Structure formats: structure tokens, C-alpha cells
Amino acid sequence: MIKKILVLLMLFTILVFFMITISDFNINTYTKDYLLENGYKETGSQNLITAVYLDYRLYDSIFEAGVLLVTVSGIIFMSKKDDEVL
């Protein structure tokens, strides 16, 4: 019983801190204005998320794909028996 109360208290604390962080979050930044003005012209993408992850921050997407590749390799390595090595 006391464990459940502790877990609830921890979750509540996380929630309160999360709400405080969100209410302090400043979204009127220079980057937002720049993307809204020049995003379509510079990248040719109407979807600004695609404009960010395929043009301005392409290295992030590449390493995100790399992380997936490493995950797949690890899972297949752990599932193989000793006698069948890739």
C-alpha cells in the first residue's frame, strides 16, 4: 500500500514539474519566425517538419536511422543460436 502511495506521489511531482516547464516555455522565438518565412522557399516542402528533418537537420535523421539499424542488429544477434552465425 505504501509503495503505491509513493509511486503516486512521484508521478504527481513529475506532472507538476512538467506543467510548470510547459507554462514557462517561450515559443515566440527567432527560429519559428525564420521557418515560417523561409522554410517553403528554401526547402520546397509545404510540411515544415519535413523541411526540418530532411534539410536543416538531415544529420539527425541519418543518425536516427543508424540507431534503428544498430537496434535490429542487436536483436538479431541476441536471438541467434551459437551454431548459426550471420
Place this chain on the structure above:
Amino acid sequence: MKTSEILTTICKVLFPFVLSYGLYVIINGHISPGGGFQGGAILATAILINYLIGIHIVEDVGLLVKVEKYTFIVIMLLAFVSLFTRGELFTNFFSIQSSILQKRIFLILMNFFIGIKVATGLIAIFSTFIEEGE
């Protein structure tokens, strides 16, 4: 494992629609919400539907991993082309003054390859799990 006939029929009807919806999300990633990662996950779900009703589509997991590795190399090479054409690493390989239609070629190619890569990766993960479970 015994599955009901309703589930089998619905899954067989749903399979081509989910496939075409995943391809639509990938190809239209630069116009509408979506993109390579999300569309690849939808494509993998289309394959996962077949495991629900007991059809084994994936025979060789090694082939899937091979496709994924080569697609990753193609993505890296496509991103490196901009070093020679534009002088910057990891960006569009058409210059910044070129028209919007030319720039979209790069976006569509990149979304397509990322979609294939994510789909093959997710299919490899869950088909390995299913093989282990049996």
C-alpha cells in the same frame, strides 16, 4: 492457433489498403503530415496483420537485414552528394536558387529510402520475435 473466420477475412481485405496507405504517407511526406518514419511503420503493420491470421510472409530475416544495410548506405551517399554540388554536408543537393519542383526530387527520394529502411527494420524485429516464440 485457431482464429475466427471473420478476423481472417477482414485482415485479408485490409492488407492491400494498409499497404497503399503506407506508400501514400511516404510519397506525400513533403506535402501532408507524415514522412518516411511514419510511413515505414505503417508498411510494417501491414505485414504484421498477416501474422495475426497465421500466414508467414517472411522466410529469410537475413535478406531483410541486408536490404536495410544497403538502403542505409544509399541514404548516406545521397546526403553526401551535397558536399560536391553545394559545398555543405548533409543538405539538399540542388542549389538554393533552384526551383521548388527540383528541390522536391531530393525530398521524395530521401523519404522513399527512409521509408524502406524503417519498414524492413521493423519487419525484421517482429519476425525475429515471432520465430523465437514458436
